[in-house]
Amino acid sequence: MNHSAERSLSTYLAGFVLAVVLTAIPFALVWGGLLTGSAVYFVIAVAAVLQVIVHLVFFLHIDLKSTPVENLFFLAFAAVLIFIMVGGSLWIMMDLHHRMQ
Numbered sequence: 360m361n362h363s364a365e366r367s368l369s370t371y372l373a374g375f376v377l378a379v380v381l382t383a384i385p386f387a388l389v390w391g392g393l394l395t396g397s398a399v400y401f402v403i404a405v406a407a408v409l410q411v412i413v414h415l416v417f418f419l420h421i422d423l424k425s426t427p428v429e430n431l432f433f434l435a436f437a438a439v440l441i442f443i444m445v446g447g448s449l450w451i452m453m454d455l456h457h458r459m460q
Contacts, residue, residue: 374417381410 385403388394394402415421421434
């Protein structure tokens with residue numbers, strides 16, 4: 360095995376371990392009932408954002424140094440669109456829930 364293959368394998372393994380840990384933490388908190396209410400939602404959201412970053416860095420190899428600016432622009436645009444869709448959906452559902460009470 361050459362040096363780049365070893366580095367690539369170690370990078371993928373580190374990303375895999377981080378992804379598993381970031382999945383296990385919220386799962387254990389919910390399953391064990393250690394957190395309740397809005398705190399558990401906050402932990403799940405933070406773990407999800409960190410996991411997205413782990414996937415982008417370790418598996419897709421997107422960083423600010425070697426990635427072309429156009430790719431980062433399109434990635435940011437996609438993130439904004441996803442934020443608008445998810446945020447808008449949550450806003451509508453919360454408003455409907457408030458009106459149903």
